[in-house]
Amino acid sequence: xxxxxxxxxxxxxxxxxxxxxxxxxxxxxxxxxxxxxxxxxxxxxxxxxxxxxxxxxxxxxxxxxxxxxxxxxxxxxxxxxxxxxxxxxxxxxxxxxxxxxxxxxxxxxxxxxxxxxxxxxxxxxxxxxxxxxxxxxxxxxxxxxxxxxxxxxxxxxxxxxxxxxxxxxxxxxxxxxxxxxxxxxxxxxxxxxxxxxxxxxxxxxxxxxxxxxxxxxxxxxxxxxxxxxxxxxxxxxxxxxxxxxxxxxxxxxxxxxxxxxxxxxxxxxxxxxxxxxxxxxxxxxxxxxxxxxxxx
Numbered sequence: 001x002x003x004x005x006x007x008x009x010x011x012x013x014x015x016x017x018x019x020x021x022x023x024x025x026x027x028x029x030x031x032x033x034x035x036x037x038x039x040x041x042x043x044x045x046x047x048x049x050x051x052x053x054x055x056x057x058x059x060x061x062x063x064x065x066x067x068x069x070x071x072x073x074x075x076x077x078x079x080x081x082x083x084x085x086x087x088x089x090x091x092x093x094x095x096x097x098x099x100x101x102x103x104x105x106x107x108x109x110x111x112x113x114x115x116x117x118x119x120x121x122x123x124x125x126x127x128x129x130x131x132x133x134x135x136x137x138x139x140x141x142x143x144x145x146x147x148x149x150x151x152x153x154x155x156x157x158x159x160x161x162x163x164x165x166x167x168x169x170x171x172x173x174x175x176x177x178x179x180x181x182x183x184x185x186x187x188x189x190x191x192x193x194x195x196x197x198x199x200x201x202x203x204x205x206x207x208x209x210x211x212x213x214x215x216x217x218x219x220x221x222x223x224x225x226x227x228x229x230x231x232x233x234x235x236x237x238x239x240x241x242x243x244x245x246x247x248x249x250x251x252x253x254x255x256x257x258x259x260x261x262x263x264x265x266x267x268x269x270x271x272x273x274x275x276x277x278x279x280x281x282x283x284x285x286x287x288x289x290x291x292x293x294x295x296x
Contacts, residue, residue, distance in 0.1 A: 059102025165212030168262030175207030213276025
């Protein structure tokens with residue numbers, strides 16, 4: 001079956017009919033389309049995962065600060081609380097949230113990250129995958145393969161809706177990242193292709209209508225903490241789907257609804273910094289503090 005990445009149902013059908021994981025059919029298909037080998041594509045994905053791991057490590061530097069002064073040090077603070085057993089919701093969640101903060105803070109400090117699916121949502125997938133790999137001592141191979149599943153979901157969303165905050169709001173960025181991470185997690189823990197689809201749908205529904213309102217136009221506030229929320233959302237969606245809880249609204253219909261919501265959203269709520277948190281008194285003060293005056 002020639003994959004067109006025009007629907008999640010297409011992916012589920014192809015995987016189910018061949019009795020394979022989504023990642024397996026995507027890897028084979030992509031190797032064919034790109035006229036390369038599966039081994040070469042896997043090596044490229046492994047390199048991306050290496051960059052993700054390095055961004056988590058580098059982002060844990062407690063002295064890290066962005067040039068704006070809006071971010072840095074939060075990941076290290078939470079990581080310390082987790083290591084000392086002072087967080088309240090378990091090691092896995094605390095560790096994952098700290099990793100999401102680490103990657104996005106490192107991005108704000110111009111560090112190298114993997115924009116999966118975007119720089120503004122770069123912390124969700126690394127945090128989800130690396131935290132579960134460490135927590136459950138999972139094979140790196142399984143984690144890297146799951147990234148092909150995440151990528152396929154991201155391609156469908158990009159084709160049928162959007163992954164850009166300027167077009168669809170933060171639902172298109174952190175929302176899409178959550179859906180991609182949830183899909184990867186569900187496959188890692190043995191979920192069926194249909195469960196992968198359900199986890200994607202649930203994650204997107206949970207972020208439906210989320211606006212993109214960066215303070216001072218910078219990908220820091222509230223973007224960094226939304227990445228932390230995004231990984232928690234991915235865990236929730238995957239947990240539900242793996243328990244056999246289905247999404248009443250199919251994934252492809254959720255993606256279409258997300259696009260419709262994004263189209264209806266005011267331009268002031270789509271990365272222009274003209275509304276939402278960016279337009280609050282504190283948001284406006286921070287913009288003047290950073291840039292000296294309001295932009296023309």
